Amino acid sequence: MTLTERSTLGTVVAVVSAALRRHRVPAVLTGGACASLYTDGRYMSADMDFILIGPATQAGLDAALGSIGFGRRGDRYVHARTRFYVEFPRGPIAIGGDYRVAPVERRTRFGRFLLLSPTDACRDRLAAFYHWNDRQSLEVAVAIARRHRLRMDGIRRWSVAERSADRFAEFLQELRRAGTRRARRGRALGARAGLRS
Amino acid sequence: MVVNSSSPFGAQTRTRVLLALTLLGDSYPRELSRVLQLPLSGVQRALQSLERDGLVAGRSAGRTRLFRLEPRYFAFEALQAFLRRLTEPESELRTRVTTLRRRPRRTRKPL
Numbered sequence: 001m002t003l004t005e006r007s008t009l010g011t012v013v014a015v016v017s018a019a020l021r022r023h024r025v026p027a028v029l030t031g032g033a034c035a036s037l038y039t040d041g042r043y044m045s046a047d048m049d050f051i052l053i054g055p056a057t058q059a060g061l062d063a064a065l066g067s068i069g070f071g072r073r074g075d076r077y078v079h080a081r082t083r084f085y086v087e088f089p090r091g092p093i094a095i096g097g098d099y100r101v102a103p104v105e106r107r108t109r110f111g112r113f114l115l116l117s118p119t120d121a122c123r124d125r126l127a128a129f130y131h132w133n134d135r136q137s138l139e140v141a142v143a144i145a146r147r148h149r150l151r152m153d154g155i156r157r158w159s160v161a162e163r164s165a166d167r168f169a170e171f172l173q174e175l176r177r178a179g180t181r182r183a184r185r186g187r188a189l190g191a192r193a194g195l196r197s
Numbered sequence: 198m199v200v201n202s203s204s205p206f207g208a209q210t211r212t213r214v215l216l217a218l219t220l221l222g223d224s225y226p227r228e229l230s231r232v233l234q235l236p237l238s239g240v241q242r243a244l245q246s247l248e249r250d251g252l253v254a255g256r257s258a259g260r261t262r263l264f265r266l267e268p269r270y271f272a273f274e275a276l277q278a279f280l281r282r283l284t285e286p287e288s289e290l291r292t293r294v295t296t297l298r299r300r301p302r303r304t305r306k307p308l
Contacts, residue, residue, distance in 0.1 A: 036291035075249065076271030090251050132256070 001052045001110055003082045005068060010108055011034055012084045013048055015068055017113030018129050024053035026179055028093055029115040036069065037074075039143040046083050047076075051091045053114075095123045096162045097129070118148035123155055126171060129173035129185045130164035202287075206252075210235055210243040215266070218253060218286060219280040220294045223265040232293050252276065 020027050032045030063172040064073055065078050070086060079088040090190040093101045093116075117126060122144040130139035144150070160167035176194055204212040213233045218224060221232070226244060230237040244264055247253040251279065254267040266277060 028271065090249065092271065096269055097271055099271045125270045132254075 002088055003079055005083075007082050007084075009045070009048075010034060010081055013037070013111055013112035013115075014113055016048060016050070016065070016070075016086055018111040019064045019068045019113075020050070022067070022094040023104055025052065025056045025060055025062055025064050027052050027056075027088070027114070028132050029113060030089070030093060031124065034116045035144060037098055037190075038121050038148060039140060040127070040147070046085060048086045049089050050086060051093045052088060053091070053093070068076045093120050095120055096127045096158065097123055098158055098161070103176050119150045119154060121149055122148075123158060124165075126155070126159065126167070127162070128158070129171070130167045131161055137173060138174060139162070141171060145175050146169075146178055160181045203283075207246075207285075208243065210239045211247055212283075213272060213290075214243045215252065215280055216249060216284050216290060217294070218264060218266055219277065219284055220291065221297075221299075223263050225261045225263055228297070229264075232290070232297065234293075 001011070001018075003015060005014060007015075013033060017027070017029070027050040029048060030051050031047070031049035032043070033048045035043050036045045061077075063078045065086060066073070067078075070079045075087060075112070079085070092099050093103070095101060101116065101120055104117045105112050105114055110180075115121075122141045125137040125141035127143065128134040129141065156168055159165055159171075200244050202209075202212075206215055210233075210240075213235065214229055217229050219238070224277070226237060226241050229235075229244075230240045233240065244253060244279040248255060248264075249269050251267055254269075255262045255264040257263075258270050264275065266280075270276060
């Protein structure tokens with residue numbers, strides 16, 4: 001599979017993951033790229049953060065990514081044909097204080113890869129909202145929650161542990177508001193369609 | 198450079214930067230360099246490596262990069278408690294930090 005300017009994030013992730021697997025480098029996709037995949041590109045992220053879950057050497061990473069045309073520039077791997085780049089933040093995989101994170105597998109026609117579950121991708125964004133007051137992350141967390149069935153009780157418990165119960169309440173409020181806005185838009189579209197017919 | 202204190206986070210500068218951030222909350226490289234009396238380039242290198250390790254995080258405020266301990270780090274609370282303990286005997290550093298004015302000052306108010 002040759003990467004091009006038109007390759008989507010999902011395709012690039014699958015190709016990178018396949019290359020890592022071929023070179024026996026076990027890794028999990030985390031961060032903004034997961035949010036991007038779970039919001040169907042509504043939130044765009046150009047960086048693919050892979051956390052290594054097994055032993056790997058710099059030479060091994062260079063060889064794996066070099067085999068698909070990525071070259072190392074500082075801490076990141078870039079490709080001439082795609083704007084998506086790869087980084088390997090230090091592990092463990094953790095969301096706030098919770099390091100018991102179980103990745104899920106996603107299958108595409110270009111291969112399968114491990115990534116955060118929708119619930120964990122949502123928590124990951126909420127962590128940025130809770131601790132950095134990043135409202136963009138709140139919006140993305142809401143967008144993930146609107147598209148996926150999440151384990152809300154687990155998110156609530158984790159939010160309490162992060163001392164952010166009030167912020168979790170704000171998240172729920174935003175989620176309800178987004179639902180109302182969508183329902184209103186749906187009714188308006190329905191009414192317009194009714195007028196036309 | 199203080200060489201007689203322990204350095205559990207690798208190079209002395211890394212440990213000193215973490216101690217200063219613990220006392221200051223957030224800070225920028227030049228301020229850290231002044232407080233720690235260390236060369237700016239060394240402080241910048243230490244911040245980069247601590248950022249790579251996920252122990253500190255920086256955000257842009259205008260043209261300045263503001264750094265603090267990363268609150269999303271999985272062992273943040275334990276790390277903070279450890280660093281607080283490590284700052285206790287650092288009387289010289291504590292004194293230098295207390296000489297910094299950090300409270301707001303109305304724009305154009307004379308000193």
